[in-house]
Amino acid sequence: MQEPMILEVLTGKDAGLQITIPASGGVVGSDWDCDIQLDERTLSGKHCRIAREKTEWVIQDLHSRRGVIVNDAKVRKWSLGQGDVVLLGNLPLRVTAVPVEPIPQSKSDKRIQFKCKCGKRYVVRDTFAGKTTTCKHCGASFLIPLHAVEDAGNIPEVQRKTKVLIVACIAIAVLMLVCLGVYVYRDIRKGQAEAAHRHNIVPQTLTK
Numbered sequence: 001m002q003e004p005m006i007l008e009v010l011t012g013k014d015a016g017l018q019i020t021i022p023a024s025g026g027v028v029g030s031d032w033d034c035d036i037q038l039d040e041r042t043l044s045g046k047h048c049r050i051a052r053e054k055t056e057w058v059i060q061d062l063h064s065r066r067g068v069i070v071n072d073a074k075v076r077k078w079s080l081g082q083g084d085v086v087l088l089g090n091l092p093l094r095v096t097a098v099p100v101e102p103i104p105q106s107k108s109d110k111r112i113q114f115k116c117k118c119g120k121r122y123v124v125r126d127t128f129a130g131k132t133t134t135c136k137h138c139g140a141s142f143l144i145p146l147h148a149v150e151d152a153g154n155i156p157e158v159q160r161k162t163k164v165l166i167v168a169c170i171a172i173a174v175l176m177l178v179c180l181g182v183y184v185y186r187d188i189r190k191g192q193a194e195a196a197h198r199h200n201i202v203p204q205t206l207t208k
Contacts, residue, residue, distance in 0.1 A: 003023060003097075004020045004021055004022050004023050004097075005020075005021040005050065005057050005080070005095065005097060005098055006018055006019070006020060006021075006095075006096045006097035007019040007020075007021065007086070007093040007094065007095060007096065008093065008094045008096045009091065009092070009093060010085070010092040010093065010094055011092055012091070018096070019036060019038070019093065021036060021050050021057075022035070023052065024051075024052075025049065025050055025051025025052055026049070026050065026051070027046050027047075027048070027049050027062070028043075028046075028047050028048050028049070028050060028088065029043055029044055029045050029046040029047040029048070029062075029064075030043040030044065030045055030047070031045040031046055034046060036050075038088075038091065040088070040089055040090065040091045041089075042066060042088075042089030042090040042091065043064070043088055043089045043091065044062070044063075044064035044065050044066070044089075046062045046064075047061075047062060047064040047068070047088050047089070048060060048061050048062055048064060048068050048088065049062055050080070056079045056080075057079070057080045057095075057098055058077060058078065058079050058080065059075070059077070059078050059080055059086065060076065060077045060078075061075065061076050061077070064088075064089075065089075066088075066089050068086065068087075068088065069086070069087040070084055070085070070086050070087075071084055071085055072085075080095050080098060081095065081098060082095060082096075082097075082098050083095060116135040116137065116138065116140060117138075117140060118135060118137050118138035118140065120135055120137035120138065
């Protein structure tokens with residue numbers, strides 16, 4: 001569950017007062033319909049918005065009369081951190097609690113491709129590296145290897161292209177063998193024809 005941000009009033013009659021900004025964020029101002037209504041005459045009706053953006057708390061000026069000042073600098077939009085001093089009109093506030101959730105780690109795109117002794121092939125995320133698993137095909141237990149294959153999501157495509165290349169090479173080899181066979185066959189037939197021709201000429205010569 002997300003936690004709220006806490007702002008502390010630094011000076012004036014309300015010094016020490018803690019203002020809670022809900023986890024959903026809200027609009028700060030002097031109007032009655034603001035999410036965080038403050039009794040400060042130097043505030044605009046809707047002075048600023050404080051809300052979470054991804055993993056940060058951000059303050060944004062809503063075109064207020066006196067603007068938003070963070071650490072002595074006037075800002076339109078600013079990411080707030082622990083200890084920042086925010087001046088809204090004449091009301092100084094210090095950020096005393098900024099709950100920040102860790103940035104979620106993206107899932108790894110690396111895969112491990114391995115093969116059981118029975119020949120069954122597996123592709124798993126590298127987060128399973130070094131863990132023991134059981135082959136669904138033969139029931140043997142073994143450790144998943146540590147070697148990761150980048151972008152294994154394309155492994156089937158690579159395998160398909162490899163198969164196509166192998167088939168093409170085989171087809172070319174077969175074609176070359178057929179051509180060679182035709183050439184050899186024609187050469188043999190030519191030799192036979194020449195031999196038969198010479199055989200036919202010799203008797204005629206002897207007759208004369």
